[in-house]
Structure formats: structure tokens, C-alpha cells
Amino acid sequence: MDVDDLVQILAVDPLQLDPAPPWSPRMRGAIERLGATPKPCVACGAPARATRVVAIPGYGRRWIDRCRDHLIATTQRHGPPVAVGELLAVLEDAAHEARGELTIITDPLAVTARPQTGGNTRACWLQR
Ligand SMILES: [Zn+2]
Incomplete structure (x- = not known):
């Protein structure tokens, strides 16, 4: 910067x-x-x-x-080293292997309530 x-x-x-x-x-x-x-x-x-x-x-x-x-x-950060689409595919595969559910929310500000987590359900926020 x-x-x-x-x-x-x-x-x-x-x-x-x-x-x-x-x-x-x-x-x-x-x-x-x-x-x-x-x-x-x-x-x-x-x-x-x-x-x-x-x-x-x-x-x-x-x-x-x-x-x-x-x-x-004011600290410059870099995005993920892979494309977002590839990252989402890896997350989906991991959720499938774990026999869990994965909720991907790309805009946390648009969510009025936090998704429920527990058991095999995990939520993941990705910022673009
Ligand atoms: Zn300050």
C-alpha cells in the first residue's frame, strides 16, 4: 500500500x-x-x-x-492462490467426503442471522 x-x-x-x-x-x-x-x-x-x-x-x-x-x-492482503470456483469445488468435495452439509455464503452482510452449525453441518463465509 x-x-x-x-x-x-x-x-x-x-x-x-x-x-x-x-x-x-x-x-x-x-x-x-x-x-x-x-x-x-x-x-x-x-x-x-x-x-x-x-x-x-x-x-x-x-x-x-x-x-x-x-x-x-491498511494491511494489504492477497486473495486465495486459486480461483474461487476451484476453492468452492474443493470445499464441496470435502463436505461430501465428510458426509456433511456445507453452506457457502458469499456475502455475510446479506445474511440477517447466522446459519446454524452443529453435527456435520458447517457454514463457510467467503468474501470476494
Ligand atoms: Zn485506530
Whole structure:
């Protein structure tokens, strides 16, 4: 994720971010910054669990302190290594072999109640 995306997703004003040193702090520098009293998350104010130095064009090097949720929200993830159709086929085969039922819900937000699970029935959510 590039710096522009990071700043935009966190909705932060670069001027509000603490200036960072000209060197790149390693793990020890991050631990010292977070310390026993963590800095607040730059996006929501919750205690930061991670920190990073970024060079923001026009603003210089700045600390980006993030809470767990904002760290997750700004961590780039990759999709499954196989096509979704292939993944579904493997899940269906596994359910068949286990003589169970498989409910695949591709849009968990469209479900108003969680599917019942128990016995040989399992529910699986896939996000696209
Ligand atoms: Zn946060």
C-alpha cells in the first residue's frame, strides 16, 4: 500500500502526524515509540499497536501509529492462490467426503442471522 493510500484510508492530515527521525527505526525504535503507554492511533485515538515511518511528499518523514483495527484495515492482503470456483469445488468435495452439509455464503452482510452449525453441518463465509 503506498503512502497516499495509507493517508487517505486513515483520513489523517499529514501535518498532524509526529515528525520522524531521518533514519529508519528498526524493531527497537518501534517498541520504544509504542512503549508502556502507547501513542494513540492516528485514525481513531485507540492505543496504537504498530508504528511505521513513512515519507509523505511535501511533509517529510512522519510516524504512522495504528491500532489493531487500523493496522488490519491498511494491511494489504492477497486473495486465495486459486480461483474461487476451484476453492468452492474443493470445499464441496470435502463436505461430501465428510458426509456433511456445507453452506457457502458469499456475502455475510446479506445474511440477517447466522446459519446454524452443529453435527456435520458447517457454514463457510467467503468474501470476494
Ligand atoms: Zn485506530
